[in-house]
Amino acid sequence: MSEIAVKTLLESMGSALRVNRLRVASVFFQQPELFFDLLKICFETDYKLHHKAMWTIEMILEKDLDSIIPHIDYFTQNIHKLKHESAIRPTAKICKWIAEAYVKKHKTAFVTHVKPIHIERIVETGFDWMITETKVAAKAYTMDTLYYFGCLNFENYDWIHHELKNIVLQNSSKESSAYKAHGRQILGLMNDL
Numbered sequence: 001m002s003e004i005a006v007k008t009l010l011e012s013m014g015s016a017l018r019v020n021r022l023r024v025a026s027v028f029f030q031q032p033e034l035f036f037d038l039l040k041i042c043f044e045t046d047y048k049l050h051h052k053a054m055w056t057i058e059m060i061l062e063k064d065l066d067s068i069i070p071h072i073d074y075f076t077q078n079i080h081k082l083k084h085e086s087a088i089r090p091t092a093k094i095c096k097w098i099a100e101a102y103v104k105k106h107k108t109a110f111v112t113h114v115k116p117i118h119i120e121r122i123v124e125t126g127f128d129w130m131i132t133e134t135k136v137a138a139k140a141y142t143m144d145t146l147y148y149f150g151c152l153n154f155e156n157y158d159w160i161h162h163e164l165k166n167i168v169l170q171n172s173s174k175e176s177s178a179y180k181a182h183g184r185q186i187l188g189l190m191n192d193l
Contacts, residue, residue: 006037010052016086024052025059032067035060039071042087043078051086058090065097069113072098076121080128085135092129092141095122099148116156123149123160130167136175140182143168147186151193161190 009027014020028034038060041053061068068075079095082088099122101110126142134142143164150160168183175183 003037003041006034006041006053007047007049010041010049010056013049013052013055016055021055021059025056025063028056028060029063035067036071036074039074042091043081045081045083045087051084054082054087054090058093061094061097065101065107066109068094068098069109072113072118076118079121080125085138088129088134089138089141092126092138092145095126096141096144096148098122099145103148103151119149119152119157123157127163127167130164130171136179136182139175139179143182143186147189150190161193165190 009024013024028038035057038053038056041047042050042057044050075094079091082091098110098114101107102114102119122145126146129138129142130146146160146164149157150164165187168187172180172183
């Protein structure tokens with residue numbers, strides 16, 4: 001399948017309904033060798049439907065998170081490029097899954113393949129999303145990601161919780177009730193440490 005065929009498939013997806021996203025993702029379940037071609041399209045930010053490629057990646061990784069491992073370097077090198085809200089939200093969710101697999105679940109594949117540079121890129125992009133006009137869903141996933149990586153007992157990450165706490169407290173007055181509720185939950189988790 002060529003890049004043109006992948007883009008044609010994305011164009012046929014329709015709305016963001018889960019059934020539509022799963023229909024397109026099923027093609028990539030059957031042809032996993034095309035995963036990287038799809039991932040590259042996610043970061044072609046000039047392509048008007050790059051967000052639909054990220055929706056598809058999200059569906060794939062929801063079923064098989066390990067699929068990102070061979071491409072973790074490419075993924076983390078490019079996440080900062082995303083500006084479209086419909087691409088940022090699934091990316092933030094994927095970052096949460098990666099952080100959770102690495103820190104909370106101690107999945108061997110992630111502990112082995114996710115390197116400090118990958119964590120740094122995710123954390124840096126996450127903080128950018130937290131301080132910009134990103135929508136609340138992406139910020140909630142990002143709070144979780146930053147919380148998980150801040151739990152690492154490494155000197156390089158001991159500042160993450162402090163900065164996350166400051167941002168959540170500073171922004172709570174101007175953010176939505178959903179942001180405030182999730183922020184309180186994250187602050188509670190950090191206080192319990």
